[in-house]
Amino acid sequence: MLEFSILLPAILNGLTTGAIYALIALGLTLIYGVLHIINFAHGSLLMLALYGVFFLHSLFGVDPYLALPIEALALFAVGYGLQRFVIGHASHGKDENILLVTLGLSVIIENLALYLWRSDTRTIETPYSFEVIDFGVAFIAVPKAIAFIGALLVAALLWLLMTRTDLGRAIRALARERQGARLVGINVEHIFAMSFGIGCACLGIAACLLLPSFYVSPQVGHAFVLVAFTVVVLGGMGSFVGALLGGLIIGVTESLGGLFLGESLGQLGIFLIFIIVLLFRPNGLLGQRV
Amino acid sequence: MRNLATIIIFCLVMAPVPLLIQSDFWITWLTLALFYAYLGQAWNLLGGYGGQFSFGHALFFGTGAYCTAILQIHFHINAWGGFVLATVAGGLIGAGTGWLVFRYGLRGSYFALVTLAFAEVFRILANSFDFTGAGVGLLVPLQPGIAQMQFESKAGFFWLLLMLVAVGLLFTWWLENARFGARLMAVRENEDAARALGVDPFDTKLRAIAISGAMAGSAGAVYVQLFLYIDPNIAYGPAMSVEALLVPIIGGLGTIFGPVLGAFALHVIAEIGRLAFGEAPGLNLVLYGILLVLMVLFLPNGLFGLGRVNFSTARLRRLFKRGSHA
Numbered sequence: 279m280l281e282f283s284i285l286l287p288a289i290l291n292g293l294t295t296g297a298i299y300a301l302i303a304l305g306l307t308l309i310y311g312v313l314h315i316i317n318f319a320h321g322s323l324l325m326l327a328l329y330g331v332f333f334l335h336s337l338f339g340v341d342p343y344l345a346l347p348i349e350a351l352a353l354f355a356v357g358y359g360l361q362r363f364v365i366g367h368a369s370h371g372k373d374e375n376i377l378l379v380t381l382g383l384s385v386i387i388e389n390l391a392l393y394l395w396r397s398d399t400r401t402i403e404t405p406y407s408f409e410v411i412d413f414g415v416a417f418i419a420v421p422k423a424i425a426f427i428g429a430l431l432v433a434a435l436l437w438l439l440m441t442r443t444d445l446g447r448a449i450r451a452l453a454r455e456r457q458g459a460r461l462v463g464i465n466v467e468h469i470f471a472m473s474f475g476i477g478c479a480c481l482g483i484a485a486c487l488l489l490p491s492f493y494v495s496p497q498v499g500h501a502f503v504l505v506a507f508t509v510v511v512l513g514g515m516g517s518f519v520g521a522l523l524g525g526l527i528i529g530v531t532e533s534l535g536g537l538f539l540g541e542s543l544g545q546l547g548i549f550l551i552f553i554i555v556l557l558f559r560p561n562g563l564l565g566q567r568v
Numbered sequence: 569m570r571n572l573a574t575i576i577i578f579c580l581v582m583a584p585v586p587l588l589i590q591s592d593f594w595i596t597w598l599t600l601a602l603f604y605a606y607l608g609q610a611w612n613l614l615g616g617y618g619g620q621f622s623f624g625h626a627l628f629f630g631t632g633a634y635c636t637a638i639l640q641i642h643f644h645i646n647a648w649g650g651f652v653l654a655t656v657a658g659g660l661i662g663a664g665t666g667w668l669v670f671r672y673g674l675r676g677s678y679f680a681l682v683t684l685a686f687a688e689v690f691r692i693l694a695n696s697f698d699f700t701g702a703g704v705g706l707l708v709p710l711q712p713g714i715a716q717m718q719f720e721s722k723a724g725f726f727w728l729l730l731m732l733v734a735v736g737l738l739f740t741w742w743l744e745n746a747r748f749g750a751r752l753m754a755v756r757e758n759e760d761a762a763r764a765l766g767v768d769p770f771d772t773k774l775r776a777i778a779i780s781g782a783m784a785g786s787a788g789a790v791y792v793q794l795f796l797y798i799d800p801n802i803a804y805g806p807a808m809s810v811e812a813l814l815v816p817i818i819g820g821l822g823t824i825f826g827p828v829l830g831a832f833a834l835h836v837i838a839e840i841g842r843l844a845f846g847e848a849p850g851l852n853l854v855l856y857g858i859l860l861v862l863m864v865l866f867l868p869n870g871l872f873g874l875g876r877v878n879f880s881t882a883r884l885r886r887l888f889k890r891g892s893h894a
Contacts, residue, residue, distance in 0.1 A: 316677040368864050374621045375864050377677050378817065381623065382860030385810055385853055392850035496850075500806070504688060507681055543696055549689045556682050557672045 287416035288533045294422040296529020297429035298488055303509035303521040305480030311516030312453040312473040318380035321503025322387035323478055327353050327485035328494035335402045342486050349482035357478025362471040391496035399495040421490035428487045449473050508552040514562030571824055575737045582730055586723035595722040601835045602729035608815030608827030609736035610783035616822035618776040619756030624683030625812040628658040628781040630803030632788030637706045637798050647717035651789040658785015659778045666777035670770050691804035705799025717793045725794055740824045752776055814856055817863055820872030829871055
């Protein structure tokens with residue numbers, strides 16, 4: 279029989295990773311919910327954000343948590359620009375074209391990183407990197423605990439933004455009825471780009487929370503992009519609560535899969551969930567029928 | 569008939585090239601261009617004619633490559649036999665994934681993501697087992713000679729791939745005039761309308777993905793004999809999937825000559841990139857990515873779309889108009 283004392287830390291660790299996944303997926307689901315496009319470059323943009331945190335720390339000595347506002351703003355700007363000037367012009371009436379453009383962007387970003395920074399895996403060291411909190415039944419690394427709380431806080435803020443502000447109302451109006459939103463005077467292109475920017479800002483925040491307990495390499499985005507899609511698909515495309523729930527489920531699945539099957543085969547669990555959900559329940563756990 | 573004549577002329581012009589050019593470098597260059605043309609033809613069949621954009625054609629390519637390599641190394645099966653079996657394996661994997669995916673009505677972006685996920689699953693599996701050589705990969709023993717599909721002169725591979733490309737060209741030419749092709753294009757344009765007209769979309773798409781998978785699988789078998797090596801990242805990694813879709817997109821989606829044109833254009837551009845920036849990891853893929861974005865933004869009909877100039881200038885004008893509005 280399996281010891282509870284092994285299982286519980288694995289689940290707790292999975293939940294902390296899951297919160298980060300949820301944050302990344304929130305950005306993706308926001309972009310999907312409003313623009314109805316699948317942002318294939320999401321993982322590569324996260325990788326770019328992670329390098330941003332890394333270089334801010336190693337070149338200027340900026341603490342990853344202090345880099346948070348810089349990162350969020352920088353990624354917002356990147357996202358806004360991409361949607362406004364590249365992705366927004368690509369559709370020609372076909373969703374596939376947008377998918378191709380974001381695929382092209384991810385190929386560019388990923389390989390440019392490979393060219394500039396080589397495929398080395400890099401980590402940063404902070405005074406609190408190896409500190410742990412004792413929960414009695416399990417130890418949790420301090421950066422992971424901060425990441426967990428931070429991710430949930432950002433999710434709450436995002437929810438407030440969407441429900442309590444004019445920007446949020448405009449975004450939701452646009453998600454529901456594009457033509458109608460334009461008729462009541464919403465600047466559609468601007469709000470589209472804002473949504474894309476906010477979705478990317480989530481990545482900047484996720485990168486700051488992630489790096490103290492993780493690493494960065496040019497391929498790291500590749501690992502995250504399918505995980506993020508799995509979370510979004512599992513939770514239901516465009517559903518906020520679904521993304522949170524999906525993230526936590528995937529985090530725990532990965533952690534338990536790694537425990538039982540080993541590091542490399544453990545990843546399989548995520549892809550299998552992805553394929554199975556897409557095949558049998560493409561609307562996800564909480565998604566509405568489109 | 570004009571298309572058929574062009575195909576015949578293309579083959580007649582290409583066939584004597586290795587006899588005229590003595591340089592090994594250029595024959596290898598042309599051989600690789602033909603290889604990607606063939607892989608692109610496989611993708612074009614499903615993506616260009618069927619409208620199903622796969623992001624994971626490496627799944628079929630890699631399965632074909634591993635199939636022939638494993639048969640040769642562990643079971644000492646002749647490479648030509650391996651080639652046939654790899655084609656069958658590619659077709660079966662294609663039919664299998666198609667059956668799963670199309671049965672549940674996954675379309676568009678979902679289809680792209682699932683094919684990518686399948687390729688990733690196979691990459692992880694190939695990475696984890698000994699008989700696929702795990703992360704180290706498989707080295708196919710060198711046995712020069714036509715009997716093992718390892719030609720002594722570079723020209724052998726050139727002619728083999730030219731033949732495969734010719735088969736691909738003839739097949740797409742047939743497709744454009746056949747009932748099956750008409751059904752496939754009807755499904756691409758509007759699945760519900762096609763169903764209303766009595767076309768079975770599931771059956772049509774299943775056939776297309778099986779044929780496309782078989783072609784990509786046979787491409788994998790040739791690749792293994794050409795390079796005598798395969799590993800999980802080459803076989804199932806995203807690079808091969810991207811090239812497979814980039815070639816027809818550059819040349820012209822859903823056209824007979826698009827993949828051939830695209831493959832040659834892509835390799836000319838890659839060569840220029842190499843001359844300009846030197847050999848560096850990732851740089852050619854950066855170039856491919858930029859090409860993909862530019863093609864979709866400005867030439868969504870590929871190089872063949874350039875023929876219809878009026879159409880594309882109208883598109884550009886509309887684009888700029890939209891840009892200035894924003």
